[in-house]
Structures are given as structure tokens and as C-alpha cells.
Amino acid sequence: MVGAAAFLTHHHNSLYFFSSASTPRFLPEPRLRASPSPAKQSGACCSTDRRKLFNRIAPVYDNLNDLLSLGQHRIWKRMCVSWSGAKKGDTVLDLCCGSGDLTFLLSEKVGLGGEVAALDFSREQLSIASARQQLLWNDCYKNIKWIEGDALNLPFEGSYFDAVTVGYGLRNLDNKQKAMQEILRVLKPGSKVSILDFGKSNSALVRLAQEWAIDNVVVPIASFHGFTEEYKYLKTSISEFLTGNEQEMLAKDVGFTDAKHYPIAAGLMGNLVARSR
């Protein structure tokens, strides 16, 4: 790995932070409650706003995903990892790892002979991921490195990874082309990226059902937890996202081959798989 990436690890039950460029220093304990979310902060127009949004929702993120998808997101995440082609002994990257669902699945796939880099720019999400790593203790999770960093400027040398996964991350990135270029750069030739996200379906009916579910189920339940604007952002970000065909075109434009987008759950979700040359 290269650059001044920041890594998170546990030591004597305390969370601490070190970078390749500095000596270890202590992080504040992970916050257990979301900070207040004033209305003016809740829009997510740019990367800084989005980082704040994901920091704020971190304490409820996993529970709301389980509740609102009726546990289905766990199946979709298994599909994403399976499509990535990751196997025993591989070195893999989970980009925009959040609280680490895909990271843990990758870790089990590649085993102790492999390595998993899990990168996110939200320190609160990484704190939860790192705490879950301790809680869920599984020996193979030793192969995980949590990295605080920017998906648009990856702190890795070229041709480093055997597979990359991105779960619900691409839609949230300002510059999707740059993100895909960075992924292509760090992938070994012939390796795959697997990108799971909400679908922006071509079917008006599916779009209507998705919007109805967000307006009438997702946002009201999130509001109960104090996160109305944060979850309203879902609808905006999906409407501004790329359709499956557009994702395939983007991947091919930046130099991937065999780019194919698979609709999941009737197109409510989707997964792009693309191979590096």
C-alpha cells in the first residue's frame, strides 16, 4: 500500500488509529448516539455533507438496513461478494465499506491466507465496523485492515487487488468516472469489481414501487429514529444515479471489459460486474 492511509485497529479494547506516516494516537471512543442533525446539515449535496450524513446515521445504520429490507440486504451482499470472484488467499478491497458487512463476508472468503483492505471516509462507520470485528470474533477477521480514506484517491499501488467490492457506495460518489478509474488502476489484470446498489430501473412500475416504499415505509421509520432528511436523501440519490445500462457504459468507457449489470429483487437493487483488462 502507498500514501498516508489511516488504519484502525484494536489494542487492549481501545480503539486506536495509526497512519503509515505517523506514530499511533488514540481516537475518541466511538460515539454511541447520533449527533443532532440540524436541517441545514441534512442535505447531501457534496462529499463533505455526505461524510457527515454517514457519520450521523452510523449508530442506526445496520439495524435500519435489517428492518427496512426485511433482512434481504444480507442476501444481496452475499451475491455481490460471490460475483466479485474473490477466493481463498486473495488480496481484496471493500471500497466504501461502511460498517463492514461486505468486508466480513470477503474476510471469510479469502481466509487467513488472504488480506482484506476495507476503506471508508466516515470515521463513525469505521468505528462501528471495528467494534463489530471484536464482537463477532472470528479468527479469520485478523486479515482485515480498516482504512480511513477517499474512494476517489486510493492509497494503493497499481495492480494490487484480486477483487474489489463496492456496496451502496458508487451512487454516493461525486465523481463516478474517477472512482471507476481508481478501481481499475488498483485491480490486477483480469480481476473483477462487483458493485451493489439500488437499481434505477427502466420500468416505471418498479420506480414507482421503490419511491412509494421510500416515502411511505423507509422515511417514516427513519424519522422515528430522528433521521428524516438523511433517509429522504435515498430517493434523490437514486433518481440522480445511473441505470444499469449507463453503469455498463461507464465501466466500458474507463477501460473495463465484460461489464454486465444484474437486476436484483425485480430491479429494486442491481449489481454491476466488470473485469479489468
Ligand SMILES: C/C(=C\Cc1cc(O)c2ccccc2c1O)CCC[C@H](C)CCC[C@H](C)CCCC(C)C
Ligand atoms: C443496505 C441498503 C442500503 C444502504 C444505504 C445506502 C445509502 O446510500 C443510504 C443513504 C442514506 C441513508 C441510508 C442509506 C442506506 O441505508 C439496502 C436496503 C436498506 C433500505 C433502507 C431499504 C430499502 C427498501 C426498498 C426500496 C424496498 C425493499 C424491498 C424488500 C424486498 C423488502
Ligand SMILES: C[S@@+](CC[C@H](N)C(=O)[O-])C[C@H]1O[C@@H](n2cnc3c(N)ncnc32)[C@H](O)[C@@H]1O
Ligand atoms: C451506504 S454506505 C454502504 C456501506 C457498506 N458498503 C454497506 O453495504 O452497508 C456508503 C458508504 O460509502 C462511504 N463513502 C461515501 N463517499 C465516500 C468517499 N468519497 N470515500 C470513501 N468512502 C465514502 C460512506 O461513508 C458510507 O459508509
